[in-house]
Amino acid sequence: MVGAGVAVTTGGGRELLRRQAAIARARIGKPLGEDAIVADKVWKQKTYGGAPLRLLVLGDSIAAGLGVERRKDTLGGRLARGLAGRVHRPVALHTAAVVGSESSALAGQLDALPDGYRADVAVIVVGGNDVTHRVPVATSAGHLEEAIARLRAQGTAVVVGTCPDLGALRPVPQPLRSLGSRMSRQLAAAQVEVAVRGGAHAVSLAHVVGPFFITNPEEMFSLDRFHPSALGYKRTAEALLPSILLALGLAEEIPFGHSAPAAG
Numbered sequence: 001m002v003g004a005g006v007a008v009t010t011g012g013g014r015e016l017l018r019r020q021a022a023i024a025r026a027r028i029g030k031p032l033g034e035d036a037i038v039a040d041k042v043w044k045q046k047t048y049g050g051a052p053l054r055l056l057v058l059g060d061s062i063a064a065g066l067g068v069e070r071r072k073d074t075l076g077g078r079l080a081r082g083l084a085g086r087v088h089r090p091v092a093l094h095t096a097a098v099v100g101s102e103s104s105a106l107a108g109q110l111d112a113l114p115d116g117y118r119a120d121v122a123v124i125v126v127g128g129n130d131v132t133h134r135v136p137v138a139t140s141a142g143h144l145e146e147a148i149a150r151l152r153a154q155g156t157a158v159v160v161g162t163c164p165d166l167g168a169l170r171p172v173p174q175p176l177r178s179l180g181s182r183m184s185r186q187l188a189a190a191q192v193e194v195a196v197r198g199g200a201h202a203v204s205l206a207h208v209v210g211p212f213f214i215t216n217p218e219e220m221f222s223l224d225r226f227h228p229s230a231l232g233y234k235r236t237a238e239a240l241l242p243s244i245l246l247a248l249g250l251a252e253e254i255p256f257g258h259s260a261p262a263a264g
Contacts, residue, residue, distance in 0.1 A: 034099050036064035039071035043080035044090035052090035053248075055080055056119035056156070058109050058147065059126035062164070062236070063097030067227035075228075078237030079123060083244060094119065102129045103140040106147035119156045121247055123240060124148075125205075127163025127191060131183045137190050145194040157247035158200035161240050162188035164213070165206035192259050199261045201243040208239040208257035 042052050057063050057076045065074025072081060080093040094117070096109040103126050124147065130140040144160065151158050165188075166180035188206055195202035212235050213220045213228075220232040228236060243258045245251035254260050 034066075036061065036066040036095075036097075036099055037068065037071045037074055038095070039065060039074040039077040039080075040093050040095050041071075042090045042092045043077070043084050045084070048084060048088055048090050050089045052092040053083065053087065053121070054092050054094065054117075054119045055083060056113075056122040057093070057095045057097050058106055058122060058124045059097045059161075060101040060105075060129055061097075061099040061227060062128070063123070063125040063161075064095060064099050065097075065233065066099050068230050068233060070230070073230035073233055075125070075233045075237060078233050079240060079244070082237055082241050086241065086245060087248075087250060097125070100129060101126060102133060102135055103127065103143035103147075104135075106143055107150075110147060110150055118154050119151075121157040121159065121244055122151050123159045123161065123244065125161040125236075127184065127187050128166065131163065131166055131180060131187060137183075137187050140187055141190040141194045144191055145198055148195060148198040148200045152199045157244075158195070158198075159240060159243045159247050160191055160195040160200050160202045161205050161236070162191045162202060163205070165210045196259050196262045201247045201261065202259040203240050203243050204257040204259075205236065205239060208255075209235050 044052070055076070057079065061067075063075060065071075065076055068074055071077050074095075076093050076095045076097075080091040084091040094113075096113060098105060098109065101109070106124065106126065124144065126144065127140060148158050148160070163184045166184040185206060188204060192202040192204065213232065219229065220235065221227070221229055239257075242251060242253075242255050246254065246258070246260065
């Protein structure tokens, strides 16, 4: 689903990007299908007590955990297990993320939640499809901002994992890969801005976990070389967990690449 992620001024340039996008689609294909493993359940150890923390995961195929064969290796599964281990309480995971989603789909994912459902903390990872489908940055960021506002209005803490750096996708030829990298970083910066303005925490995945994908692509990417592998999701979950703890008031230190809500 990789498209020409930037507009160019010459017809020749547009045709080059169109051809490169076709090459990338052929290289990536859909070997993983379009359905992620369902990982929703209460994650706990026998020694954990108390009412479960409710964790909601929203967004695209990365948020949904496409690319792995075991539910414990999905992003949601990794986050739920990691959070439970940190707080020694059960964590009830609900994954509303849908493979292929753009930021505009966040509203529908929220609308589809069970009546009366309210999460203690929500994690949003979205943006890659916005870039490949050439959605304007302001439009994408606006949809994210609206989703954050809805969640915060019901008392849910929010953590945004910003758009990954698409420059790490080696199946995408140059110069399309560099253009995608630039656009994904622009969107990520806009996502941080709207997140902290709206009372959410933000994690720059390009800075915190991106280097692992660039230096170790064979280990970090799954079969399609586009979605994370089990190790890739593990690293991504580890990158997000500090801000989840911060959002829940269970930590104070803000690590590198993490941004806290704006004061006031």
